[in-house]
Amino acid sequence: MTPQPESNGTVRLASNGTHPGGHARATKFKLPKITVWRAIFAAIMLSGLYATYLRVFYGLGGSTNLSDKFPWGIWIAFDVMCGVGLAAGGFTLVAIVHIFRIERYKPILRPAILTAFLGYSLVVVGLLYDLGRPDRLWHPLVMWNPHSVMFEVAWCVTLYTTVLFLEFLPVVFEKFGMHKPQEWIHRISVPLMILGVLLSTLHQSSLGTLFLIVPEKLYPLWYTPILPLLFYVSAIAVGLAMTIFESWHSSRAFGRALELPLLASLARVLAVVLSVYLWVRFLDMSHRHVFGLLSQNRIETWLFALEIALMVVPTVLLYQSSIRLRPGALYACAVMVVFGFIANRLNVGTTGLEAGSGTHYIPKWSEVAVTLSIVAAGFAIFRMIAQYFPIFEAHTHEQALAEMEESEEDPVTVG
């Protein structure tokens, strides 16, 4: 749990940044080691493969526990709704660094954009599993229904994935030393980034709007006319939490120095966003007079309590600088936020709908297998790209040092 020694981090980081190819080749020869993680990864991918076979040859009926009364399961609630949310760090950091021009967060911008691009690509993969007719994925682009929230989401996700691709392209150009195209991209970068933030605002909130049409089905602890607002704010929060989460993981995986002062100040922002979120939820619930429901001993009450606890605990903890500056504790808080967010989306997308739909839903093993495979693939692809491309910029460390001096956090605790 202790951060990497600073000197070690610098050396390895520098070699990784300037000669990523060489560094990668060195690790490549060590690859075929069988570790526990690799075994788990292989098992997940194999089960996912078998589940894919079931999905293709036996349809949704043979691969899911969905029914006429319960048409959406975890492929929507997790793969799509959580996937899009967990990728929200991309637009949040683009806004912070390039629009609000708080440039000291630049070192963690690229990993956030990469996560977002991967996240959205995997959401599309998830959709290919979930759609009854995946071959018609493109239909909303040519057959329009502007009254449909799903139509809006489809367009936003398509456009935003394109934007993310363009935002990521400079990394590729940089790697191959292509300066001309890099200039072109740079010229359109400002409108591109504004477009990205707008599209994200629209579809992150629209995922909440999707459920406004089921007032009689969704349990009142979750159904509220301000679902879009809540989805938007919680997406920003989880985007920040994911940025902390992946910085911590990549610092371990690549032996980089953790940008701790940076992450600690990001954690401040996270604490404030979470507080706003929780307060708005509290106000909304009191206006709708639903606190009485909490005295009922129902599964919804407990799931609601779990979801709120996973948000409240990290919020309180993150207000303390001793927590923010301990990598392990900071990481734990980020993980709690991520799980709180996932709990919320699963509650809105599945469990909160069960009573109103008059049925029970427990995902089939193959649904879980596909979901886990997508997550595992996400981790693996991120790692691969981060190894071959300059994701973690070479100057990160000097910046982090400079950062530390001007940071209001106490640098003594680091290292």
Add this chain to the structure above:
Amino acid sequence: MSKAILYDSTLCIGCKACEGACAERWGLPYDDKIAAEEKISAHKLTAIETHGDKFSRRLCMNCVQPACASVCPVGALQKTTLGPVVYDADKCMGCRYCMQACPFQVPSYEWSSRLPRMRKCDMCFERQSQGKVTACAEACPVGATKNGDRDALIAEAQQRIAEKPDQYYGKIYGLKEVGGTSVLYLSAVPFEQIGLRTNVPLEPLPETTWRVLELVPDVVSTGSVLLGGIWWITNRRAEVSKKEGKRR
């Protein structure tokens, strides 16, 4: 004139002739086993339910402002001026949002098919557009299912209630529910006792999402001005500090 179906539970004898006629119209198999299934599904688009000594009929309500049509991302579902809510299987991408959104849990999916479709009653759109009555109304031996103009059927239902107030629960289901439906119910007992959902809102459901969706142009335009403006300010600040840095 918009068409509708009036189903009078007090007249229905549970013969299931409507089920058979419906299956025939769609070319679906129908036998004793399927007749015994008391729920609608992808192979049974209308079903007679038994509630004690009362009967009730399930089918797509062909809502006046259908949630299913408003949510379908590809416009595969359309409310026709004639009344029926029709479905175009060639457009459908299988997102199943229509199933999630329908307040009556009507749309069914061909779960085990490799090229699945959504299935639901479309109030015999072709028959009605040729001036014929629906297959179920034609088959019903006792007039429990009647097909005609919505306004005329509402007037008739009100008249039936007025004539025999002791035989009817004095309301018409479908008059106001989710902004009105094209299938109307009469019953001797409160509607929840014959399996109808009475917790549905009276407001048309498409309103709930449209209220938010109609804000999109405002959000986009205001958002671009705001973000562009913030960038313009911060960019100027960055340029100034860069110049100052050089001078120093």
